Amino acid sequence: MAATASRSAAGPSLRRSRPRYGESVIKALLLAASLVSVATTVGIVASLVPPTLRFFERIGLWDFLTGTEWSPLFEPPAYGVLPLVTATLTITVIAIAVAVPIGLAAAVYLSEYATPRTRSILKPVLEVLAGIPTVVYGFFALSFLTPLLQDHWPLGEPPEIFNGLSAGLVMGMMIVPTVASLSEDAMASVPQSLRQGAYALGSTKRITALSVVLPAALSGIVAAVVLAISRAVGETMIVAVAAGLRPNLTLNPLEAMQTMTGYIAAAGEGDLPVSSFDYTTIFAVGMLLFLATFAMNFVSIRLVRKYREVYE
Amino acid sequence: MTATLPQHKAAGPLRGRSRPLEPAFRGVLLASLIVAVLFLIVLLSYVFIEGSGRLDTRLWENFPSKLYPERAGAQSAIVGTLYIIGLTGLFCVPIGVMTAIYLEEYADGERWYNRLIELNVQNLAGVPSIVYGILGLGIIARGLGVGRTLLAAALTLSLLVLPVVIISAREALRAVPGSIRQASLALGATPWQTTARQVLPAAVPGIATGTILALSRAIGEAAPLLLLGAVTHITFNPANITDAYTVLPIQIYNWIKQPEAEFHTLASAAIVILLLILLAMNSVAIWLRNRYQKRW
Numbered sequence: 001m002a003a004t005a006s007r008s009a010a011g012p013s014l015r016r017s018r019p020r021y022g023e024s025v026i027k028a029l030l031l032a033a034s035l036v037s038v039a040t041t042v043g044i045v046a047s048l049v050p051p052t053l054r055f056f057e058r059i060g061l062w063d064f065l066t067g068t069e070w071s072p073l074f075e076p077p078a079y080g081v082l083p084l085v086t087a088t089l090t091i092t093v094i095a096i097a098v099a100v101p102i103g104l105a106a107a108v109y110l111s112e113y114a115t116p117r118t119r120s121i122l123k124p125v126l127e128v129l130a131g132i133p134t135v136v137y138g139f140f141a142l143s144f145l146t147p148l149l150q151d152h153w154p155l156g157e158p159p160e161i162f163n164g165l166s167a168g169l170v171m172g173m174m175i176v177p178t179v180a181s182l183s184e185d186a187m188a189s190v191p192q193s194l195r196q197g198a199y200a201l202g203s204t205k206r207i208t209a210l211s212v213v214l215p216a217a218l219s220g221i222v223a224a225v226v227l228a229i230s231r232a233v234g235e236t237m238i239v240a241v242a243a244g245l246r247p248n249l250t251l252n253p254l255e256a257m258q259t260m261t262g263y264i265a266a267a268g269e270g271d272l273p274v275s276s277f278d279y280t281t282i283f284a285v286g287m288l289l290f291l292a293t294f295a296m297n298f299v300s301i302r303l304v305r306k307y308r309e310v311y312e
Numbered sequence: 313m314t315a316t317l318p319q320h321k322a323a324g325p326l327r328g329r330s331r332p333l334e335p336a337f338r339g340v341l342l343a344s345l346i347v348a349v350l351f352l353i354v355l356l357s358y359v360f361i362e363g364s365g366r367l368d369t370r371l372w373e374n375f376p377s378k379l380y381p382e383r384a385g386a387q388s389a390i391v392g393t394l395y396i397i398g399l400t401g402l403f404c405v406p407i408g409v410m411t412a413i414y415l416e417e418y419a420d421g422e423r424w425y426n427r428l429i430e431l432n433v434q435n436l437a438g439v440p441s442i443v444y445g446i447l448g449l450g451i452i453a454r455g456l457g458v459g460r461t462l463l464a465a466a467l468t469l470s471l472l473v474l475p476v477v478i479i480s481a482r483e484a485l486r487a488v489p490g491s492i493r494q495a496s497l498a499l500g501a502t503p504w505q506t507t508a509r510q511v512l513p514a515a516v517p518g519i520a521t522g523t524i525l526a527l528s529r530a531i532g533e534a535a536p537l538l539l540l541g542a543v544t545h546i547t548f549n550p551a552n553i554t555d556a557y558t559v560l561p562i563q564i565y566n567w568i569k570q571p572e573a574e575f576h577t578l579a580s581a582a583i584v585i586l587l588l589i590l591l592a593m594n595s596v597a598i599w600l601r602n603r604y605q606k607r608w
Contacts, residue, residue, distance in 0.1 A: 026504045027418055033410030034419075034429050037478065040471045041432055044443060047450030105344035113338055122345055129352050131525075131590060133532030135561045136359065136583050139568050143576055144358050173351050206337040227438060234440020236535035237561075241568055261442050261535070268445065268539035274454055282539075286446045290439070297438035301431065 048290060051283035058277065064284065070247040070258075072281045073267070083247040084285065087257035091168040091239060092232040094253060098172025099228050103179025104221065110180070111187040112209045130177035138241030141170040146242065162244030162256035171238050175228045182227065186220020186307055187213050219310075223303035230296035234289065236261040260289045359587070363580030371581055375547040376563060381574035386582045389563035391549040392462070393531050393589065396559055399466035400473065400530045405523055407470075408477030412519075415478070416485040417493075417507050437475035444472045445536030453540055460541025463553040468536050473526040480522025484515040517604035524597040528590050534561035560586045 056064070059079045067080015106126065110119055145166040150158040159165055190213050198208040214221070244256030245266050258266070264282050272279040374385025411433070419426040448468030458464040488511050496506040537559060546558040560582055567579035 020502060023502050023504050027414075030410050030414035030418055033407045034414045036407050036471075037411060037433050037436055037474055038429060040436060040447070040474065043451045043471075044439065044447045047447045047455070051450070102344045102347060105341045106348060109338075109341035109345055113341060122349070125349050125352060129348060131528060131532070131594065132355070133534070133561050133586060133590075135532075135534045135565050135568075136355070136587070139564065139576075139579060139583065140355050140358065142568065143362075144354075173348065176348050204331060204334055206334050209337075230438055230440075234442065236440070236442045236538075237565065240535075240538075241565065261440065264442050264446070265535060265538045268449065271460075271541065283446060283450070286443060290443050290446075293438060293440055293443075294435065297435050300438070301434050 048283050048287045051280040052287045055280040055284040068249050073278055083249040084258060084260045084263050086249055086251055088233055088259040090251050090253050091164045091259060092229060094168025095171040095175055095232040096229060098169055099175035099179050100225055103176045104183055106180040107183035107187060108209055111184045126177040126180055134235060134237040137170045137174050138238040141166040141238060141242035145170060159254040160256050164243050164253040164257050167239050167243040171232055171235055175231055178231055179224045179228050182224035183221045186217035190216040219303045219307045223300040226296050226300040230293045234293050236265050240265045260285050359580050359583045362577060363584045366577045366581035367584055381572060381578055384578055386563050388546045388549050389558045389560045392557040392559045395462055395550055396466055397527055397531055400469045401527055403466060403470035404474050404477050408474050409481050409519060411478045412481030412485055413507060416482050433475050433478050441472055441533055442535040444468055445539035448536055449539040461554045462550050462557040465537055465540050468540060469530040469533060472536060473530045476526040476529060477523055481519045484518025484522060485511060487518060488514045517600050521597045521601045524593050528593045532561055534565055537562055
């Protein structure tokens, strides 16, 4: 205090204040900490690329992407990734078919209809759904849902013990909170004036929600759906437990199938020797998975940014 | 406010027209939410009823056994999970909070490298957990020679939940009003004094809540640990960070894979334990939020 007083007595000093090295050191430390997350991305790429390159030295990229048989750990080995891709797609489609309608309806209800009290009860319930470990969902699919489906199957052959259907259905429920909370965020950022305009023109609540709020929040909702697809593609434990371990080129969800993540988990468990060629298959499939989810996340982030720019 | 507008029965053409679609639409929306709630109830009660017969002291006093389901317990897995909570918190909280402080308080958002860091964090949050397992396997366990140990698992899970910690800590920091910072700076405090003495203390409850939720994600996570050696039956408690280990989700996965029904019962009982640990952590988080959160 005294120092400031005497300095101001000598006239206001507009000179640059003395350098504060401590402040610079702290800023540098904070920057260094934030580089850890950048290093993580670099590390992911660095861990994937060398074994993937080793894999593609022996297997052609085209053969990998279009081959219809995947049995790398058996004789004779086959390295066509399509069975893993079709399984991933089948289960993802089922999961999205469950998660998007339910999640979107929940979001519309919470954002447009619910009273603050109902909201404060229902939102935490959705959060609990998101917080349950995925291995628990897998267990539920395998030992509750599959027997239930087998007992009450209305037509034709019932599902196998391991099948894509119950894995997909349960995964869909797991993703509901993702879709609901992101879409609700998007709807909440739609300005009230748009709703009031619609009401003033005589729209009912349903028409306002469907024709004004949903279109206005569309980019956020699409972002939520894209992120949900990415989560379904990347989910491991549910499929490892409930969908089976048999690579199977099929779109029939009643059969056992192995997804990309399922293969990585199954092969990774085995502690394959680093020098073996089998070890590289984990990374080749991992690379495909990483690129697919990376692209989807990127699109999703872009879309969210778009609606933020428009309304906030 | 606006919500009441359309129901307002105004005089004129609106009166008396029945709109059957309105309640039907609302009903469909509500039904979807009820489906989600019912699913949760069925899931929880199924696990609880299945596991209730086996929820006794054997579960935490005994070690896993492949041959004798009646003697098997999950002590090493419970201890492993507790270790993982502690170690992961130790690694990811300082780094995560520091990153959040950098991005919120220091970084100039116009600079390309700061935008890159931000985009990178958002992207990492969406990377599938099994890919983190590949990172852990390729770089941490094999590349750095940490091996398939407790340390490798904790480091991998720290990286996995780091984006969650960063994003929630940033939200907590952003909730502190700018006027607090301006007042502090105007009184002559340096940026770091402002951050450390004004902003950070005000944001601690929010950061703590977010961190606990992130950690509870880490302890439920099994996929990356499948690649990091947690699969073998571990019949001892880890005493050292370089020991082999197992955790509850992995032990549950092991038991689910056994064909005998007794092991499935055991898995349900272990799930109940895991859910109780998660419930305890979440309760602490909610209590912290309600008790200490400031309204500005």
